[in-house]
Amino acid sequence: MSSTAASSSSRSANSTSTSIPASVPAGLITITQPPQTTIAFFKVAPSQPITFAWNFSYVLSTPASLTVSAICDNGNTYPVGPTNGVIPGTATSVIWDAYGWQEKNPNSPLAQATYTLEIFDERGPGSARSPGLLQPNNALKFALYTPQGYTPISSGWQCTGCNSGALPTAHPAFFCICLTIFVMFASGFAMLRNAAR
Numbered sequence: 001m002s003s004t005a006a007s008s009s010s011r012s013a014n015s016t017s018t019s020i021p022a023s024v025p026a027g028l029i030t031i032t033q034p035p036q037t038t039i040a041f042f043k044v045a046p047s048q049p050i051t052f053a054w055n056f057s058y059v060l061s062t063p064a065s066l067t068v069s070a071i072c073d074n075g076n077t078y079p080v081g082p083t084n085g086v087i088p089g090t091a092t093s094v095i096w097d098a099y100g101w102q103e104k105n106p107n108s109p110l111a112q113a114t115y116t117l118e119i120f121d122e123r124g125p126g127s128a129r130s131p132g133l134l135q136p137n138n139a140l141k142f143a144l145y146t147p148q149g150y151t152p153i154s155s156g157w158q159c160t161g162c163n164s165g166a167l168p169t170a171h172p173a174f175f176c177i178c179l180t181i182f183v184m185f186a187s188g189f190a191m192l193r194n195a196a197r
Contacts, residue, residue: 020060020132027059029119029137033093040142044098044110052080052117052140053093060132063089063121070096070115071138078110080117089121098144112145 033053034040042050052068066087068080078101079085081094102110118125120136129135 022131024060024131025058026129027061027132027134028057029054029134030057031117031137031140034140034142036139039114042098042142042144044102044144044146046099048099050096050098051093052096054119054137055092056134058132059134063134065089065122066091066134067118067120067122067125068094069118070142071118072111072115073113074111076108076111078108078115110144112143114141114143116141 030036031052031054033051042048066089068085068087070078070080072078080096081087082097087094098110116138117140118136118138120127121134123133125136127133127136
């Protein structure tokens with residue numbers, strides 16, 4: 001690329017950022033899949049890809065790239081997506097093969113824990129709020145779990161919570177229902193007795 005083309009490209013990038021009025025709000029990402037209001041649970045297993053999707057609001061200068069990471073409660077950070085966590089700045093979703101990533105990285109296994117999804121542009125995770133530029137997002141919490149393998153009963157599986165020698169115990173709700181019915185009958189009987197007088 002010639003120096004003239006480079007300076008022209010630099011001027012256009014600068015003019016885009018300087019032409020955004022200061023009164024414009026910072027650009028936002030809103031996670032649409034899974035919903036930000038709940039903690040979604042995802043299985044780490046073959047053929048179980050995880051999809052994250054989002055919408056942009058108030059972004060007037062398109063990011064050059066986005067970095068998507070999963071930050072575990074234990075402090076470890078994992079790249080999300082097929083390209084080591086870095087995707088085009090116009091992307092509105094990413095598919096993560098967590099199982100495939102774990103198979104390729106046996107020294108950094110994914111914990112069965114809660115994670116925070118972090119998305120930021122090329123300016124980095126700690127970039128300051130700027131009018132029209134994307135503000136980093138870390139509003140989504142999700143959890144990963146690894147399913148346990150099937151153990152047939154014939155192989156010696158035992159119920160750890162069972163005790164065949166003990167008497168069966170009633171659930172507390174059953175006791176409350178029985179007590180409620182008794183009180184209803186006793187009250188009804190008392191009302192009928194008073195009405196007969």
